[in-house]
Amino acid sequence: MTWLITGGAGYIGAHVVRAMCEAGERTVVYDDLSTGISERVPDGVPLVVGSTLDAEHVTRALVDHDVSGVVHLAAKKQVGESVRQPLVYYRENIEGLRVLLESVTRVGVPSFVFSSSAAVYGMPDVHLVTEETPCLPISPYGETKLAGEWLVRATARATGLSTACLRYFNVAGSAAPELADVGVYNLIPMVFERLTANDPPRIFGDDYPTPDGTCIRDYIHVADLAEAHVAAARALRTSPGRDLTLNIGRGEGVSVREMIDRINAITGYDRPPTVTPRRPGDPARVVASADRAATELAWKAKHDVQDMISSAWEGWVRLHPSAARG
Numbered sequence: 166m167t168w169l170i171t172g173g174a175g176y177i178g179a180h181v182v183r184a185m186c187e188a189g190e191r192t193v194v195y196d197d198l199s200t201g202i203s204e205r206v207p208d209g210v211p212l213v214v215g216s217t218l219d220a221e222h223v224t225r226a227l228v229d230h231d232v233s234g235v236v237h238l239a240a241k242k243q244v245g246e247s248v249r250q251p252l253v254y255y256r257e258n259i260e261g262l263r264v265l266l267e268s269v270t271r272v273g274v275p276s277f278v279f280s281s282s283a284a285v286y287g288m289p290d291v292h293l294v295t296e297e298t299p300c301l302p303i304s305p306y307g308e309t310k311l312a313g314e315w316l317v318r319a320t321a322r323a324t325g326l327s328t329a330c331l332r333y334f335n336v337a338g339s340a341a342p343e344l345a346d347v348g349v350y351n352l353i354p355m356v357f358e359r360l361t362a363n364d365p366p367r368i369f370g371d372d373y374p375t376p377d378g379t380c381i382r383d384y385i386h387v388a389d390l391a392e393a394h395v396a397a398a399r400a401l402r403t404s405p406g407r408d409l410t411l412n413i414g415r416g417e418g419v420s421v422r423e424m425i426d427r428i429n430a431i432t433g434y435d436r437p438p439t440v441t442p443r444r445p446g447d448p449a450r451v452v453a454s455a456d457r458a459a460t461e462l463a464w465k466a467k468h469d470v471q472d473m474i475s476s477a478w479e480g481w482v483r484l485h486p487s488a489a490r491g
């Protein structure tokens with residue numbers, strides 16, 4: 166069985182490809198290299214360069230590689246950019262998915278794993294976010310992920326495609342320095358960037374209704390996330406007809422202030438943060454209930470926040486050697 170991994174040259178996709186290969190699955194990467202890096206694709210894994218918007222090219226890749234399952238990660242992922250360029254996000258994330266699903270059903274590929282996001286929940290006002298928590302996205306990015314789930318489920322109902330929509334919480338860390346996230350869109354790299362520029366890390370608001378007043382999030386190591394994809398892929402293969410929607414998090418909240426303290430300790434910078442006003446659209450607390458993934462996939466995260474920060478730091482120092490202390 167061969168799995169086509171769209172976006173397999175990206176940060177998360179490269180980890181998924183490795184985890185699938187280590188689990189003995191055959192993979193082929195399909196990526197337009199818009200943000201992906203071809204060197205991340207391991208030797209022996211074919212890389213097909215193309216867009217999910219190109220129906221003919223996708224269909225040919227599915228047929229040529231005798232694909233029997235797709236893990237679809239290819240998408241644009243920046244919330245702020247999606248506010249400025251919503252139509253680009255709708256084109257890449259929704260139209261790209263629609264074209265891909267059309268090819269998948271035409272060729273008769275039986276299994277499909279979709280990369281969704283906690284952004285589908287928007288500003289949830291609950292202690293633990295379950296899969297039943299209402300989905301009220303607040304950005305075009307989150308809207309494209311929610312609408313993407315609708316496309317996937319509707320196709321499953323109409324055609325019998327086995328599907329899993331995985332809602333990732335805050336992804337961090339890397340399994341190897343060369344696979345590190347090169348973007349600065351999340352808290353950990355944002356703090357690294359400030360520290361290494363000799364600026365104090367910023368806390369956006371410390372007047373939230375949380376124990377230390379700063380926002381709380383659920384961080385998940387990308388290697389654990391990759392294992393969740395392996396488990397989902399296997400679940401779809403062994404019990405066809407499934408239509409899963411699962412939170413992928415650790416079920417444990419960590420505040421921004423705690424994260425900054427830990428980052429300071431691990432990097433050796435020890436620079437106290439400054440507090441600036443809240444950013445619009447930041448919910449106080451977003452923490453997953455990870456119970457359903459544990460039940461359905463027999464999967465549980467193994468890595469803690471320490472592992473996430475230290476592996477992310479190794480990747481950061483590889484890209485910015487002058488950042489290292491001592």
Ligand SMILES: NC(=O)c1ccc[n+]([C@@H]2O[C@H](COP(=O)([O-])OP(=O)(O)OC[C@H]3O[C@@H](n4cnc5c(N)ncnc54)[C@H](O)[C@@H]3O)[C@@H](O)[C@H]2O)c1
Nearest residue numbers: 172174175176177196197198199200201216217239240282
């Ligand atoms: N990184 C996170 O924190 C996070 C959180 C939740 C969900 N996600 C989702 O996970 C997926 C992967 O994210 P990532 O962090 O690895 O991002 P990334 O930008 O590193 O990877 C995306 C990959 O998809 C490719 N791509 C983009 N549009 C394409 C298209 N139309 N056709 C073919 N290839 C295309 C890019 O070249 C890149 O290799 C995305 O769907 C994203 O929305 C990410």
